[in-house]
Structure formats: structure tokens, C-alpha cells
Amino acid sequence: MTNVPPAAAAAAHGVPLPSLTQFDFHQRLMDLPGAAVILFTRQGCGACKVMGRVLADWREEADAPALFVVDAETDTALVREFEVFHLPALFVFRAGAYHGRLEAPPRLPLLRAALAAVLARPPEEAP
Template identity: 50%
Template sequence: MQTLDQFNFHHVLAETPGTALVIFTGPDCGACRRVKALLSDMVAAGEPWSLFEVDAARDGGLAREFEVFHLPSLFLFRDGRYHAPLHAEALPERIRMAVAATLARPAQEAP
């Protein structure tokens, strides 16, 4: 999982082909660690996603830009374009369904 910050966030995601999931986390967030591990396991098992992490405490500007009010918060990008926040219970099948449903809709304007 690659770490993004305010200096490389937009540039890296713009150049990332395919589906990218960005998770906003915090250093003391147990739920964040669980979701990161789950997503990493899903990618290791074959999900064709690129995973990125933003430390919301360190990069408050990005957290404000994406209106992150709770951790973890997930956002979906495809081929460098923002699609939407991703809301799903932290279960593999629920996450897969949420990704598919979100990608079936048109991309949105980034916050």
C-alpha cells in the first residue's frame, strides 16, 4: 500500500491506471488497521486494485478537501478520475459489491 501526501496525491492518482482505492487513516485507529489489512488481503488474493493510504492527521488539507469526518474513509478512483466515496461494511463481498456499484455510475467531480 503506497502512502500519499499533499505533494503527490493528485499526481500519482492521475497516473494510476485501473481501479484505485484510497483509504484515509490515522495512527491510533484500530478500525483503519483492520480495513487496511482486509484490503491488502483482497488484493493479494487477486482483486485488481491499487491501494493508497493517506494519514489524515498528517495531511489535514487532504482530509478537509475530501470532507473526511471519520476514519477510515475510502474513496474510489478509476483511470485517474475520481468516482465517489466508498461506503461498505468491512467484509470482502460487501466491498466488492460497493466497488462494482460505484464504478457502474459515472465519475464525479472531485471534492
């Protein structure tokens, strides 16, 4: 594991979102009152950069969920825990409860609709 600070790692990926690591992932999500979307990404992933830019734009909206990034190269424990096989990968939590994967193309209207559908389902057991 490298000693790169999480914010610096996120910036290196071209994703200006707050970072989560295996050491603070669950605690920070438990402390959030609303919805959170977590992007698993890695440096050099073109599709990840596109999704990260779209999520950064989403963050500017008043009703946006909390948005975070996980570096899949350094936080392999989280990659294994969430069974991430393809990047980018998005996951949804609300008030600390896991709601599942968010699967949508990197377009805000589609992401918003997919998030609403995921949050309409009851929470499920985290992987």
C-alpha cells in the first residue's frame, strides 16, 4: 500500500471526489444521514475518468447524494469485499445501509433514475 493521501490519490485519478479507504469506509458511511454513491476506480481507466467527471458535475446539484471514490488499486480489500470485477463500479448506501450496485451509463439523467430505483428497494446485506 502506498503512502499517497486519499485526496491526492483521487486527484491523480482525475476524480475530484472525496476518497474512502478500507480503514474509514464503513465508519464514514454510517455517519451519513442520506444517500451516498461510491465509485470504484483506478488510475489509467478511461471509463472511470468519464464517470468521475459526471459524478463531479452531479455533486454540484442541490439534491445530489454524497459522492465518494475508492482507489481499486490500493484498497484491494474493498475490491474483494464488494466483488468488483469491472471498473468503474458504483455502489449505493443510505444512512449506512447497503442498497446495492448502481448500474447506469455516465449520464446524469440515467444515473439519477438508477439511484431512485436502487433506493426504492429495501436495504440488503452488504457483500
